[in-house]
Amino acid sequence: MKLNCPSCGALMSLDVIVAHDGAREAVQMAMNLPAPLGKLIIQYLTLFRPQKRQLTLDRVADILAELLPLILAERISRNGKDHKIAQFVWAAGLKEIMIRHKDKPLTTPLKNHGYLFEILISQAATAEAKLEAKVEQQRRQPPAREQDQRSGGMKNVGEHLAGMKAALKGQTEPTISFSELTAMAKQKELERNQQSETNHE
Incomplete structure (x- = not known):
């Protein structure tokens, strides 16, 4: 039985998915993620689809194998520096890159996750700044009692x-x-x- 993903365009067979170690493990990991992330990752895969060809199952497995461990660990490395990226920031970053692609199409297929990582780092810094401001406000404000x-x-x-x-x-x-x-x-x-x-x- 052949399946064609409506989002990323990957052509695959159920038998092949089961037999393909990388694909099987990637799918299992993706199923353990919070619901919004799984859908957003599938949408993100479309940015790696070649112009005149479909994504192969091997390429899908490779991309998922690169991303899923980072999402679960909530940490990425960029330019020799580690950054904590909470899963809600991952969701916001994946949404943002797709919005930007819709407003101004990116040059595809993407070769790596560098652009996504830059968005994630920026949004993580913004989220951290907001949290610090909230903590400082609570510290300055006496308890209600x-x-x-x-x-x-x-x-x-x-x-x-x-x-x-x-x-x-x-x-x-x-x-x-x-x-x-x-x-x-x-x-x-x-x-x-x-x-x-x-x-x-």
Whole structure:
């Protein structure tokens, strides 16, 4: 039974796939990848198809054998330097190269994965920068509980002060004595000063 891949154009036989060690292992590895990656890799294979010929099964197996271990390891080497490439970056990079090819066709067939690697490295750097910015923002922003405690403390002082004013007008009974209210305000001021000294350290 002959099969022709609708994406990459490779002509293959089920019997040959089973008998071909490289193809069988590559297909097994591809099946273990997250769903979006498998489809994107098949689309990427089209960039290696010769103009007037179909991709051979050997060539498909070679390309998959080159890419799949790198995707699973989430790491590539480029110009003597290692780069961590998470699988979500691989998906974004494969999408990006196909978008660029659609907007401005690349010179095909591609001879290697250099162009894809450049895209992956750039997108990985962008993702890392966004993550670092988010971590820094969270570090600078006090925990929500601490903010609630601060605002809650001042709210209590304000409520007691309003109660004192109402009591002075004879509208209600005071909920706290003036000395207690003064002590509370001094305590909050001391806490703010201590927090300010900690931040300057």
